[in-house]
Amino acid sequence: MLPMRVFGDGPSWQISTDRWNQAFDWALWIRAAERIDARAGGVVPGPLDIEPLPEPSTGPGFDFIDGWVGWWHGLTAMPRWRPEQMSGPPPQLAFLPPDFPGLASWPDLQRVVVERWQEAHDWHTRRKFAGIHHDAPQPRESLLVLDVERELGRRVPAFELEFILLPVLDEEIREVTPTRYLVPESVYDGPGWIDWLRPVVTRLAG
Secondary structure, eight states: OOOEEEETTEEEEEEEEEOSOHHHHHHHHHHHHTTOOOOSBTTBOOOBOOSSOOOOSSOTTOOOHHHHHHHHHHHHHOOOOOTTTOOSSOGGGGGOTTTOGGGTTSHHHHHHHHHHHHHHHHHHHHHHHHHHTSOOOOOOHHHHHHHHHHHHTSOOOOEEEEEEEEOBSOOOOEEEETTEEEEEHHHHTSTTHHHHHHHHHHHHHO
């Protein structure tokens, strides 16, 4: 979903909502399945919303925490692919199959991810299919921006805002940058979303 408003001189503002991002889903599934004790804090969210919990493929002797946190930070900090502005291969390839080369610094974790990513993807595909056939809330961001413009008595300046929605059990919105946030799906779909978003848009409207 990409609500935006365009005038004659180009886009004035853009709010993107990234739901069902497979790379984030895979990482969360691996953390849950392998019982990786990477606890919530900073940009690391709470537990995955999944039932039943997948069985682990490794025993308690394996410590994947540092590697998984490195993987997660790599995903959250990765720039959006803009082929018209960027040269070379997309940075997203670092965390894609078959080899997940971005995990080479953590070979034990890389091996597990290479072996199990298809299970994670099957789960991702099932939940995405269920989601797109379920009544989703109507986009509310565009109406909010119009409301802020009415309050300010002018058009808002150009800005970009990105939300990555996550299927997690906690309800904390986590700031990656002032224009990129990790948002639990339950929070985004809930009644308090616009109340949280309003001051963010007002700040960017300057």
